[in-house]
Amino acid sequence: MREPAPTETPAPARDPLTTAMRASHVLAGVLVVGALAFAAFGAAVGDTFYLRLATEALIFAGLALAVDILLGYTGLLSLGQALYFGLGAYVSALTLMAVPSFWAAFGAALLAGTVVGLVGGVIANRVRGVYFALITFGMAQVVGKVVYNTRALGASDGLIGVPVVDIGFGPWSFSSASPAGLFLFVLGYVMVLYAVAAYILDTPLGRLLIAMRANEGRVAFLGYRPVTARLIAYVIAAVVASLSGALYPMLRGFVSPELLFFTTSGNAVITVITGGAGTLVGALYGSLLLTVIKSYVGSWTEHHLIVIGLLFMAVVIFLPRGLIGLVRPKIERMLSRERKP
Amino acid sequence: MTAHRNGAPVLEVKNLSIRFGGLRAVDDVSFTVERQRITTVIGPNGAGKSTLFNLVSGALRPRDGQVLLEGVDLTGAPPHRLQRAGLARSFQITNLFPDLSVFETLRLASQILEPPLRAWQPVRRSTIAIARAGALLERFDLAAKAGHKVAALSHGEQRRLEIAVALAGEPKILLLDEPTQGMSHGDTEETAALIRDLAADVTVMLIEHDIGLVMSLSDHVVVMHQGRVLAEGPPAAVRADPAVQTAYFGHA
Numbered sequence A: 001m002r003e004p005a006p007t008e009t010p011a012p013a014r015d016p017l018t019t020a021m022r023a024s025h026v027l028a029g030v031l032v033v034g035a036l037a038f039a040a041f042g043a044a045v046g047d048t049f050y051l052r053l054a055t056e057a058l059i060f061a062g063l064a065l066a067v068d069i070l071l072g073y074t075g076l077l078s079l080g081q082a083l084y085f086g087l088g089a090y091v092s093a094l095t096l097m098a099v100p101s102f103w104a105a106f107g108a109a110l111l112a113g114t115v116v117g118l119v120g121g122v123i124a125n126r127v128r129g130v131y132f133a134l135i136t137f138g139m140a141q142v143v144g145k146v147v148y149n150t151r152a153l154g155a156s157d158g159l160i161g162v163p164v165v166d167i168g169f170g171p172w173s174f175s176s177a178s179p180a181g182l183f184l185f186v187l188g189y190v191m192v193l194y195a196v197a198a199y200i201l202d203t204p205l206g207r208l209l210i211a212m213r214a215n216e217g218r219v220a221f222l223g224y225r226p227v228t229a230r231l232i233a234y235v236i237a238a239v240v241a242s243l244s245g246a247l248y249p250m251l252r253g254f255v256s257p258e259l260l261f262f263t264t265s266g267n268a269v270i271t272v273i274t275g276g277a278g279t280l281v282g283a284l285y286g287s288l289l290l291t292v293i294k295s296y297v298g299s300w301t302e303h304h305l306i307v308i309g310l311l312f313m314a315v316v317i318f319l320p321r322g323l324i325g326l327v328r329p330k331i332e333r334m335l336s337r338e339r340k341p
Numbered sequence B: 001m002t003a004h005r006n007g008a009p010v011l012e013v014k015n016l017s018i019r020f021g022g023l024r025a026v027d028d029v030s031f032t033v034e035r036q037r038i039t040t041v042i043g044p045n046g047a048g049k050s051t052l053f054n055l056v057s058g059a060l061r062p063r064d065g066q067v068l069l070e071g072v073d074l075t076g077a078p079p080h081r082l083q084r085a086g087l088a089r090s091f092q093i094t095n096l097f098p099d100l101s102v103f104e105t106l107r108l109a110s111q112i113l114e115p116p117l118r119a120w121q122p123v124r125r126s127t128i129a130i131a132r133a134g135a136l137l138e139r140f141d142l143a144a145k146a147g148h149k150v151a152a153l154s155h156g157e158q159r160r161l162e163i164a165v166a167l168a169g170e171p172k173i174l175l176l177d178e179p180t181q182g183m184s185h186g187d188t189e190e191t192a193a194l195i196r197d198l199a200a201d202v203t204v205m206l207i208e209h210d211i212g213l214v215m216s217l218s219d220h221v222v223v224m225h226q227g228r229v230l231a232e233g234p235p236a237a238v239r240a241d242p243a244v245q246t247a248y249f250g251h252a
């Protein structure tokens, strides 16, 4: 080792990546507060429809988080993340139909996401760039079509009649049929996924992924095998997607092959880019926004996809950092001002 | 510093060759890099110097020949393995992470000094890498730019950072591909002093065009021409070599 630097080393707290992540946490906090108010209001007026719609938005926000880990942080465009979302949903549904236990379904989805993510990752990571996008797309399409044609999995109808479960933590438990209860639970669950993703991205491993987004070739000369780092990112994203999908049958009581199809994968990519790639929290806001558009615009015209398409184009052209890019830099500036002595 | 392992030279290259189509970019090249000496590879543009570095650092696989690091055969090993074995390199064309901060770039490059389990803890716990990055900022005169994005640095600063990144993992041998490329005269002088200073605790091998610098900096010079080693030896002897005079300095 060389002698320590004479002047103080720059405080890691002023590290721009850490500041950016903290700014995302502020926005995540705002989202949680808003969601709690929404849940209280919904429960007070006895609403079911909007609570369940918002729950669905949060579940798909989990899928969008997975896409953001790959696209926004590692620089990998996955066009087939629905493969793992659908996997989690089917595995969860099958488990719940056999053993109506949330934790059994959770464990099964975790295991399935890890194992299939490893296999899919080994296949997809053989190639990069456009070819990676095409392989992830292809894998999801193949699995989707296989499920669509498999009688044991309900074929095109999917699996219906997933029982209502009691989700319990020690002495406290509630039924998945309770709209406010399930909403609050899914909110907490997705925020845990967010927190885990944020934690990982703030470790040396996460920083390596962020560096790879800019210049993958160079990290090899820093002593890291890029393929391994990419595989780890891929498996993490597979697990996040699978764990999100696991919630779907608890909300809807059924799963269908559409969950694996390109519309699901493509929506997640649109969600991330609209919300703001490489922010994590953009995936959450993006999913809520797109769900709102779908339900409001969808109530007076069937052409809500046109509105979403136009919004998406406008964001890509005018807001390269997504909608979160409008506010997060301001919060970052506030946070870094606070830290100056 | 590093203990001698079996007394083998830090780097030995034997009969290394690669072809691009019909072009013999590196053709039967052999030489030895002795510990704690500055070895410089010179030669006209296109002589195969960068390709030689690519072969030695694992960026390219040789068609023939061997690369031995402290006597261990690492021919064809991928870059990350060579890096872990103690061989680091910089690039002729700056090859960094434009949107990372200067500090983060150095912390990232120093990360392999941390125990493996730290990879799963927040980066603020990476105290070894943080201290190393801080020391490098001072040593390479980049402390004032610690929080700046790499893309915002001047060319000279990027070139210095390029060397600092290669040095960060405490290699046994440092390969520098034209470290002073595009630098002003003043910056070149400073960088030369820095390299001389580095050579006190790491073996340096570099590619350099500035002949004055080559003569003053090097302990050993390898002259390449059309993929082959034309001559090698102490700087003065190489300069006096008639074959080198003809082929490289352009006069007999």
Ligand SMILES: Nc1ncnc2c1ncn2[C@@H]1O[C@H](COP(=O)(O)OP(=O)(O)O)[C@@H](O)[C@H]1O
Binding pocket: B020, B023, B025, B043, B044, B045, B046, B047, B048, B049, B050, B051, B052
């Ligand atoms: N990847 C490559 N593919 C094909 N030709 C290459 C490649 N890299 C280098 N070359 C060619 O090999 C020769 C040696 O190049 P290089 O090693 O970069 O020379 P130097 O660094 O000595 O200027 C040049 O003719 C160059 O065009």
Ligand SMILES: [Mg+2]
Binding pocket: B049, B050, B051, B092
């Ligand atoms: Mg060159």
